[in-house]
Amino acid sequence: MSFLEKLRAVARRNNSWLCIGLDSEFPRLPSFLRERHGPSAVLEFNRAIIEATADLVCAYKPNLAFYEMLGPLGLEILYKTRELIPQEIPIIADAKRGDIENTARAYAKALFEYYRFDAVTVNPLMGFDSVAPFLEYSEKCTFLLVRTSNPGARDFQELNCDGKPLYQHVAEKARQWNTRKNIGVVVGATAPNELAIVRRIVGDEMPILVPGIGAQAGDLERAVKNSVNAHKELAIINVSRSVIFASSSEDFAHAARHAALSLRDEINRARA
Amino acid sequence: MSFLEKLRAVARRNNSWLCIGLDSEFPRLPSFLRERHGPSAVLEFNRAIIEATADLVCAYKPNLAFYEMLGPLGLEILYKTRELIPQEIPIIADAKRGDIENTARAYAKALFEYYRFDAVTVNPLMGFDSVAPFLEYSEKCTFLLVRTSNPGARDFQELNCDGKPLYQHVAEKARQWNTRKNIGVVVGATAPNELAIVRRIVGDEMPILVPGIGAQAGDLERAVKNSVNAHKELAIINVSRSVIFASSSEDFAHAARHAALSLRDEINRARA
Numbered sequence: 001m002s003f004l005e006k007l008r009a010v011a012r013r014n015n016s017w018l019c020i021g022l023d024s025e026f027p028r029l030p031s032f033l034r035e036r037h038g039p040s041a042v043l044e045f046n047r048a049i050i051e052a053t054a055d056l057v058c059a060y061k062p063n064l065a066f067y068e069m070l071g072p073l074g075l076e077i078l079y080k081t082r083e084l085i086p087q088e089i090p091i092i093a094d095a096k097r098g099d100i101e102n103t104a105r106a107y108a109k110a111l112f113e114y115y116r117f118d119a120v121t122v123n124p125l126m127g128f129d130s131v132a133p134f135l136e137y138s139e140k141c142t143f144l145l146v147r148t149s150n151p152g153a154r155d156f157q158e159l160n161c162d163g164k165p166l167y168q169h170v171a172e173k174a175r176q177w178n179t180r181k182n183i184g185v186v187v188g189a190t191a192p193n194e195l196a197i198v199r200r201i202v203g204d205e206m207p208i209l210v211p212g213i214g215a216q217a218g219d220l221e222r223a224v225k226n227s228v229n230a231h232k233e234l235a236i237i238n239v240s241r242s243v244i245f246a247s248s249s250e251d252f253a254h255a256a257r258h259a260a261l262s263l264r265d266e267i268n269r270a271r272a
Numbered sequence: 273m274s275f276l277e278k279l280r281a282v283a284r285r286n287n288s289w290l291c292i293g294l295d296s297e298f299p300r301l302p303s304f305l306r307e308r309h310g311p312s313a314v315l316e317f318n319r320a321i322i323e324a325t326a327d328l329v330c331a332y333k334p335n336l337a338f339y340e341m342l343g344p345l346g347l348e349i350l351y352k353t354r355e356l357i358p359q360e361i362p363i364i365a366d367a368k369r370g371d372i373e374n375t376a377r378a379y380a381k382a383l384f385e386y387y388r389f390d391a392v393t394v395n396p397l398m399g400f401d402s403v404a405p406f407l408e409y410s411e412k413c414t415f416l417l418v419r420t421s422n423p424g425a426r427d428f429q430e431l432n433c434d435g436k437p438l439y440q441h442v443a444e445k446a447r448q449w450n451t452r453k454n455i456g457v458v459v460g461a462t463a464p465n466e467l468a469i470v471r472r473i474v475g476d477e478m479p480i481l482v483p484g485i486g487a488q489a490g491d492l493e494r495a496v497k498n499s500v501n502a503h504k505e506l507a508i509i510n511v512s513r514s515v516i517f518a519s520s521s522e523d524f525a526h527a528a529r530h531a532a533l534s535l536r537d538e539i540n541r542a543r544a
Binding site for chain 1: 337342344347372374386387420423424429438
């Protein structure tokens with residue numbers, strides 16, 4: 001089953017295009033969990049968040065930085081987190097890797113074979129041969145950074161290159177390189193106009209991963225309207241901190257469920 | 273002691289601007305080591321390479337991909353490799369990370385605090401706030417990808433943006449953001465003309481990390497001449513596969529030493 005089939009199946013079943021970012025940064029976890037479990041609190045936190053939200057999402061997206069900061073133990077927790085997520089829900093590893101061909105191959109092996117993630121984010125700056133090893137996994141999906149959600153996105157991604165901004169060149173390459181139908185793109189909710197432009201460039205069959213809602217303050221309604229395809233789908237709206245850290249007390253999982261439910265419904269209203 | 277002081281001290285003592293890339297990909301290790309040790313062969317391999325070459329280098333550069341592909345165990349091996357390298361030799365973690373500010377902060381914590389690397393490579397596509405958390409570590413060095421050594425470098429890095437190629441914009445930002453004197457740049461040996469242009473842009477006090485010699489077939493003499501500063505220094509010439517995999521038999525460490533010695537001398541002749 002390809003990533004797109006898996007994504008559509010769970011989006012339909014859960015009636016949701018919400019993706020929850022498992023950016024479970026140890027120092028931000030509820031103190032009672034940290035005191036009880038030490039670094040393993042990250043796993044217990046993820047377990048509770050996943051149990052409370054698995055019927056409300058179309059995907060989960062752990063960002064590897066928050067696991068790597070704990071050293072090898074963090075990577076073990078990441079591996080175990082992967083096993084806590086019901087098999088039918090796709091997992092997008094937010095890794096933003098990108099390197100020369102033989103090295104990209106090693107990263108792809110790590111993320112797709114060792115950790116068995118369904119999808120990965122890749123930084124396209126190094127060009128085709130840095131992306132190609134990921135694309136060889138035809139059942140997986142590779143999301144290229146096109147226009148990111150942060151303030152610094154303006155430094156390079158919006159430079160005018162041969163008559164159009166750099167991010168549009170990347171979006172065009174994403175479409176051109178998509179011979180196996182396994183590429184997606186990342187465009188931040190903080191750039192709603194660019195979202196609409198990228199959707200036009202990549203067409204209706206490519207998923208757009210949209211971070212930047214919540215802590216980064218992107219406008220949810222405009223982001224959804226501008227990123228969905230003609231069938232009002234394939235926009236994966238990611239929210240991390242404002243869901244998983246909705247509360248820092250004993251009721252944190254309940255609070256995360258409440259936040260996720262409200263976001264899922266808001267996304268669906270914007271799609272309608 | 274800052275990265276630059278540490279780098280200059282060991283370069284002087286070893287009379288060397290050669291950096292050895294510890295891209296110790298498990299399937300490429302000598303078969304007798306793999307059979308004897310399993311995945312831990314990576315550590316034994318690194319130990320032998322480091323012992324055979326520590327008096328010939330100015331730095332070591334492990335690429336994280338080749339450790340991550342082994343899962344959490346690979347990261348343990350990376351940690352232990354770090355401890356095998358004599359303290360006076362700087363270690364550049366080739367990680368090519370880059371993410372929004374709070375995430376970049378977690379990556380910086382992982383690489384500079386957990387693993388205690390001296391320097392790191394960072395992908396600048398996401399702009400200033402994705403780089404800034406690394407720069408806060410003033411004794412460390414952050415190498416920004418400016419013009420990479422691979423064929424795909426042409427896809428985006430050479431696009432003409434507002435009158436000059438993208439890579440020159442990145443080199444200019446590297447100079448501009450270098451208020452703490454702890455930025456370096458990466459330019460591939462396969463792009464010798466671009467190396468000369470970048471050296472002019474960044475000035476004489478910024479180190480240039482130069483991959484692409486050896487397996488990637490860059491011209492060593494031109495690369496060295498075009499990347500050194502006015503004092504014929506601060507060009508870190510990295511060679512990975514053609515040194516560490518010089519032989520796959522029992523004499524592999526001896527063969528690596530032989531290859532390193534010859535490269536070190538060739539670099540010095542080109543500097544003269």
